[in-house]
Amino acid sequence: MKIWKSVAAALALALASGTAAFAARTDLVVGVVLEPPHLDPTGGAAAAIDEIVYANLFEGLTRIGSKGEVMPGLAESWTASDDGKIYTFKLRSGVKFHDGSDFNADDVKFSLNRARAEDSTNAQKQIFAAIDTVEVIDPTTVKITLSHPEGLFLYNMGIGDAVIVAPESADTNKEKPIGTGPFKFDSWAKGSSIKLVKTDGYWGDPVALDKVEFRIIPDAASAVPALLSGDVQAFPNAQVGDALPQIEADPRLKVVIGTTEGETLLSFNNKKPPFDKLEVRQAIASAIDRKAIIDGASSGRGLPIGSHMSPTSPAYIDLTETYPHDVAKAKEYLKAAGLENGFKATLKLPPPAYARDGGEIIASQLREIGIDLEIIPVEWADWLSKVFTEKDFDATIVSHTEANDIDIYGRSGYYFQYENPAFNKVIADLAVENDDAKRNALLGEAQKILATDVPAVFLFELPKTGIWDAKLEGLWENSPIQANDVTKVKWAQ
């Protein structure tokens, strides 16, 4: 009798787990390398913040899609005046913040005014600079007047720094973020993980996942076993180094190589001799073999670039052959610069593998034309203060991961120390141009100037290596902005 009982119990159990297997999973653990310092995307530029909260927890007027396109967000539609200075946004109704309060035009006014205020610590304050007034027409209509047309206005309203927050929770969002997104904040075990749960009564399409945990795994050596053991089911931006073939061979996992907005550059201090000489920069550009660098520093996976633009951008033009790899020609350029015997300089390298490995290859390539680069490895903090802020460097390698950031070459005081009135003119025109075709033409012009003038040698577009469970669907393949949008993610049945 006893035996029959246990058999029956076992059968029941088997049946129960069998039925459970038919219901799709609704939880997900996503691995991220960096822990965000806090969770308020309007109070810091750290990409790690957006990687967790963007589109999942916080939403903006517009929203950036997986291909970098501008889509409706909290604003369901908008109209722009002919002169490009007045935007009228029609907001969605029935939207609630996670604390139950209503979202309306007042919140939009509050958020935008807060971001552009004198004492604002919004890291992208400049994107709000053109805003002259924000007017509430009625609870679902907002009119924004710009002091001059701004080409990227709608895009900018969709980035993490421009998400809409409520006045009641704005000050506490760093620790306890309250947004309008389909997921709400659950808990944060510092140094370990951040958990989000599904919001009931979300205004848009309901999400398939009930729980999402972002687990912080900074070490590449730990990321691999975490994936292989199934503890972590997705690593959207995995840095697993030599273990990639092992993971690719595992049928339970999927490796998806996508693109990012990360232009990887060998940048120069354009004001410091001899890099202030065009011929020297041309010589370096000609002496460099991009393919060898991509093979050695990016496992052959980056896309070569000839200027500061992602190959996935509609405005991209291929300028990789502006200075083709030609050592003899490189020597001629050096001679023209009066430096036929070469020279010595330093190359400061931040920690990422693309920089450290790429630096070695570049140094060996430049040795062929007599340029002797002393490699100085630096930490990030060191790089930011010494190279980026104090401009104490000759050359460096870094990836510029922000989208639409070609204007950095026109910023005064930016670490390249590059000055070119012709380029600045193009950027000024671009800033006030709304027409896409005209914008692309101007962007093409800007790319050409940079490619010829080589303020930096444009190496490759940083690849995005995503690794996730083969049964997982809906994760972003590419990384048009630094976000892990999991709102469309679901487990295959």
Add this chain to the structure above:
Amino acid sequence: MLAYLAKRLLIGLATLVVASLVVFGVLEILPGDPARLMLGMNATEDAVRALQSEMGLDQPMLVRYFNWVGNMLHLDFGQSYTYSVPVIDLVAERVVVSLPLALMALTLSTAIAIPVGLFAASRRGSTSDTVAMGIAQFGVAVPNFWFALLLIYVFAVWLRLVPAGGFPGWDAGVWPALKALMLPAIALALPQAAILARVTRSGLLDVLGEDYIRTARAKGLTRSRVLWRHALRNALIPVVTILGLQFSFLLAGTIIIENVFYLPGLGRLVLQAIAQRDIIVVESVVMLLVVAVVTVNLLVDLSYAIVDPRLRVAR
């Protein structure tokens, strides 16, 4: 005894003062601006400056040193730059991971090492002694992160018995939390056990050669009675010394192990804080660790006096 105690206490205090100067000084000359680091490459200068003054970084160095020490004496460790929460809260969250881990490792290594040491010493020169000490030698030589990776691949990836890393938190239940700490504790304990076993063995062998042991044996006590009652107690002095040293060593060792297992412990907090130039966190945690090590050393010194009565009068 009192003079001995007072002397030890003074040495401990002096260590703390010197440590505070060194910690503060070293972090002062470390390049890197926490405000810039927090805001990233494309942040405006205005935003960086606003944050700097918010963090008090614009004040002179001496003012900051005395503020820091003064506040610490009041148990106020300041606010983390990066997390903007009190440092003490961060430390409290992390101690509940690091301390149990260190204790588990210490217990485990002692539980393995003492019997092995005893066993080897009592069979000095035999094959089992050679084998035991050979294994111990191997254990000393192999770094603990290698052990850690081996354990992860066997027990997490292959057998899927335990998670590969991470910590669910104690509120997830005692068992899941202990399960997450098991592999890290073993990885930490094995190399320590190897050292401790060797020390126990040689400590015992030294004592076994002493006159009083011969006397005890001559009086007709059995071998094992001599070992347990007379030798072990005196052989414990070097063992306790090593245990004390191992405690500080463990705190450092956990940094590596916490990284391999991505455990949110004190070690990783310090490492992360250094990378993010969260100076106040580094300063406070390092000082707390110094206090812990000084305290343990003090306890070890005291235990000498308990184990060895001669110390109570001399010195």
